[in-house]
Amino acid sequence: MKLFSGSSNVPLAKKVAEYLQIEVSPIETMVFPDGERRVKLNDSVVEEDTVVIQSTSTPVDQNYIELFFIIDALKRSGARSVSVVIPYLGYQRQDHVFRDGEVVSLDVMIRFLESLKVDKVIAFDLHSIKIPELFHIPVVSLSALPLFAQRIQSKAFNTLITEKPDDFMKDKILVSPDMGGLRRIEQISEMLGNMPGIATVKDRDLRTGEISIKQFEGPLSPSDLPGKRALIVDDMISSGNTVVQSAELLKENGVVSCDVFATHAIFSEEAPELLQDSKIDRVYVTNTVWIPQEKRFPKLHRLSVAEMIAKELRNN
Ligand code: R5P
DSSP, X not given: OEEEEOSSOHHHHHHHHHHHTOOBOOXXXXXXXXXXXXXXXXXXXXXXXXXXXXXXXXXXHHHHHHHHXXXXXXXXXTOSEXXXXXXXXTTTTOOSOSSTTOOOHHHHXXXXXXXXXXXXXXXXXXXXXXXXHHOSSOEEEEOSHHHHHHHHHSHHHHHHHOSOTTOTTTTEEEEESSGGGHHHHHHHHHHTTSOOEEEEEEEEOTTTOOEEEEEEESSSOGGGOTTOEEEEEEEEESSSHHHHHHXXXXXXXXXXXXXXXXXXXXXXXXXXXXXXXSSOSEEEEETXXXXXXXXXXXXXXXXXXXXXXXHHHHTO
């Protein structure tokens, strides 16, 4: 197997390569003065099974284009197969028409991947369970939830947040910051021996994108919240508004601590400052998206999905 990396998340590709005990194969990328890019593989791939790792996070279009170019170079150079690991799949929130006249951006990106004859796509925590159905090629949808469950059960985490580190279930509740995430809460609740859960209800203005979170829904009621330690679980943090507003409502209702677990650290706009200055106590994310030094903040904790990716690649 030969492993290549786009430029969006080289540290993750290197970690995956370490687990696989191989090297990341070299690629030469150059950008012409007019902004056009050129990609050249510096390794032979004739009759090889190849893998490309590229998160299509910010700058989304540039990272997609670079990925398309690498795939094309692999195919033209005689690779037997090309599997694409897209730890964060850009445009996944635009997976259907919300208002008349809109594009389905994700579908456009999928058609590019398919037309380049990609053999398989491996992605993490897709925004909706319907996304794999939009593809006409095999999609493996991995999840960081087991990683989060492991951390929630760990003594290190429980020593940090409670006086009873041996009883990880004590006073904890799972929270989805919106109704769309309830399925995710059910899944992680099962991994955690049926830890109870609740959702905060989010309204979004489709025109301005502004959100507001004002009420609760789900098996628990607000009267169950005082004294509890909330574990908010979401697929991604972009502006940070969703988890910040959810934590505010939880604390207003008597919750004593709020930890956030989100797979994709998109961190657009002023998210790092907003999260650091919020009612949230700790923010756990994974390395599906590379976080540059200037976007890291004291409350941030990072977990790695590299081993999960390596295991998936090794099994195929
Ligand atoms: C929405 O449905 C997603 O699951 C996330 O909650 C959302 O994308 C987070 O966005 P933001 O951080 O901008 O509020």
